[in-house]
Amino acid sequence: MIEEKGILFVLSGPSGVGKGTVRKALFEKDTALQYSISMTTRQKRAGEQEAVDYFYRTKDEFKSMIEENQLLEYAEYVGNYYGTPRKYVEETLAKGNDVFLEIEVQGALQVKENFPEGVFVFLSPPSLEELKNRIVSRGTESDALVTNRLQAAKDEIQLMDAYDYVVVNDQVDKAVEKVQAIVKSEHCKRERVAKQYKKVLEVE
Numbered sequence: 001m002i003e004e005k006g007i008l009f010v011l012s013g014p015s016g017v018g019k020g021t022v023r024k025a026l027f028e029k030d031t032a033l034q035y036s037i038s039m040t041t042r043q044k045r046a047g048e049q050e051a052v053d054y055f056y057r058t059k060d061e062f063k064s065m066i067e068e069n070q071l072l073e074y075a076e077y078v079g080n081y082y083g084t085p086r087k088y089v090e091e092t093l094a095k096g097n098d099v100f101l102e103i104e105v106q107g108a109l110q111v112k113e114n115f116p117e118g119v120f121v122f123l124s125p126p127s128l129e130e131l132k133n134r135i136v137s138r139g140t141e142s143d144a145l146v147t148n149r150l151q152a153a154k155d156e157i158q159l160m161d162a163y164d165y166v167v168v169n170d171q172v173d174k175a176v177e178k179v180q181a182i183v184k185s186e187h188c189k190r191e192r193v194a195k196q197y198k199k200v201l202e203v204e
């Protein structure tokens with residue numbers, strides 16, 4: 001019997017576009033996906049929890065993890081480090097379960113180099129003006145950080161062609177439906193390939 005690995009889904013896009021909002025709504029519908037909790041050196045925001053929203057670490061702790069090759073990818077983003085713990089992703093995929101990453105663009109491109117078979121989805125804002133409204137209305141960033149994040153967004157949007165899919169997050173429920181359709185379609189593709197492979201083995 002062929003052991004099937006899980007599929008690695010990567011949802012990426014500029015800060016404030018709604019990745020977290022879309023992911024949380026998706027996970028209410030699709031309970032089979034496993035969310036990979038990231039490491040960060042940024043301060044915890046009000047209402048956030050250790051090991052739910054992030055694993056919060058000091059810069060020294062984060063650097064040790066980089067040196068020990070414990071991160072699948074990492075990026076320095078607007079003054080802080082963010083990264084994906086390698087062990088959880090590799091073990092979960094090996095058990096045949098799908099993993100879902102929600103990360104920024106530099107990190108997504110690193111994952112693509114190591115996991116070209118992953119499925120990369122860029123969540124795009126309807127406009128930069130709306131992106132700014134969303135970051136500002138979330139109320140988590142100072143004015144200076146809003147400016148820095150918007151600057152980063154302009155660079156990130158230039159890289160959307162590197163992704164397998166682009167979903168515009170105009171309305172949350174529509175964006176969730178689209179991401180859900182992508183997950184379903186990738187499963188169908190896998191099943192077709194597995195069936196063809198089985199036929200080849202039977203012929204041989």
Ligand SMILES: Nc1ncnc2c1ncn2[C@@H]1O[C@H](COP(=O)(O)OP(=O)(O)OP(=O)(O)O)[C@@H](O)[C@H]1O
Nearest residue numbers: 014015016017018019020021134138169170171172
């Ligand atoms: N389609 C939408 N229409 C209007 N507001 C939205 C939409 N999607 C998300 N939002 C709002 O935009 C803000 C940013 O959303 P969210 O925190 O999910 O973004 P994010 O991409 O995960 O940000 P970050 O990358 O910084 O974590 C939130 O206040 C959220 O409620």
Ligand SMILES: Nc1nc2c(ncn2[C@@H]2O[C@H](COP(=O)(O)O)[C@@H](O)[C@H]2O)c(=O)[nH]1
Nearest residue numbers: 015038039074075082083084102103104107
């Ligand atoms: N490269 C990575 N980026 C990550 C990871 N976890 C989150 N992020 C992204 O960072 C920015 C800022 O996040 P915030 O929580 O401070 O608003 C945002 O785009 C996140 O998606 C990660 O593990 N690696």
